[in-house]
Amino acid sequence: MNILEQLETSINSKILNFYIDTIRIEFSLQYKLKHLENLGNWHKLKKGDFKYNQIKKRLSKKELATVYQFENQNIYYYKKREKHYQKAIMVIFGMKQYHKDPPPRELISQIVDILTYKVDFKRYRDFEIDLCFDTDQEPNFENIAKYFMIDTISSDRGFTCYINFLSLRGLGGLCSK
Numbered sequence: 001m002n003i004l005e006q007l008e009t010s011i012n013s014k015i016l017n018f019y020i021d022t023i024r025i026e027f028s029l030q031y032k033l034k035h036l037e038n039l040g041n042w043h044k045l046k047k048g049d050f051k052y053n054q055i056k057k058r059l060s061k062k063e064l065a066t067v068y069q070f071e072n073q074n075i076y077y078y079k080k081r082e083k084h085y086q087k088a089i090m091v092i093f094g095m096k097q098y099h100k101d102p103p104p105r106e107l108i109s110q111i112v113d114i115l116t117y118k119v120d121f122k123r124y125r126d127f128e129i130d131l132c133f134d135t136d137q138e139p140n141f142e143n144i145a146k147y148f149m150i151d152t153i154s155s156d157r158g159f160t161c162y163i164n165f166l167s168l169r170g171l172g173g174l175c176s177k
Contacts, residue, residue: 002109002112002113003109003112003113003116004020004105004108004109004112004113005109007020007129008020011131017133017134018131018132018133019095019096019131019132019133020095020096020129020130020131020132021093021094021095021096021130021131021132022091022092022093022094022095022128022129022130023090023091023092023093023095023108023112023127023128023129023130024089024090024091024092024127024128024129025089025090025112025115025116025126025127025128026080026087026088026089026090026126026127027077027087027088027089027090027115027126028086028087028088029079029086029087029088030086032114032115035114036077036111036114039070039107039110039111039114040070040071041070041071042068042069042070042077043068043069043071044066044067044068045067045068045069045076049067051067051069051076052067055067055076055078055091059078063080064078064080065078065079065080066078066079067079070107073103073104073107074092074093074094074102074103075090075091075092075103075107075108075111076090076091076092077089077090077091078091090111090115092108092111092112093130095108096132139161141161144161144163148163148164149163149164150162150163150164151164
């Protein structure tokens with residue numbers, strides 16, 4: 001079983017249907033770039049590009065150097081500005097889609113396997129996933145806000161709530177964002 005299948009198996013329950021929406025993985029360009037380039041065409045985004053600016057909004061000015069997109073997919077990596085190391089962050093998003101096709105599952109699986117090959121997950125902490133959960137009933141956001149920082153967005157497709165980090169009022173423990 002590959003890493004992506006293991007993640008999906010571990011988050012899925014018989015009662016609630018959670019889905020992986022976004023994966024972020026920090027990796028070394030020195031050791032992984034050639035393997036990624038063998039998958040297909042990566043092209044550099046221009047600084048005025050919409051996707052470049054979306055990624056830039058989430059980072060500090062010092063952090064973002066260059067952004068590359070895989071073909072026309074929602075798969076990107078951006079180089080980090082670091083003095084001694086060539087580090088990058090892979091971002092694969094839109095894995096759970098309702099209005100268009102998500103990135104190909106086999107491609108996502110290949111990328112995750114390349115970037116996590118020979119990784120000791122007991123020490124490795126630069127792997128993040130965003131989970132999504134759909135429900136027909138509106139959750140009790142007032143109660144959720146007691147423990148987590150939340151952001152809500154309303155659109156023509158419905159209502160989205162992002163449950164982020166534990167709030168300072170929250171109980172201790174781990175939280176996936």
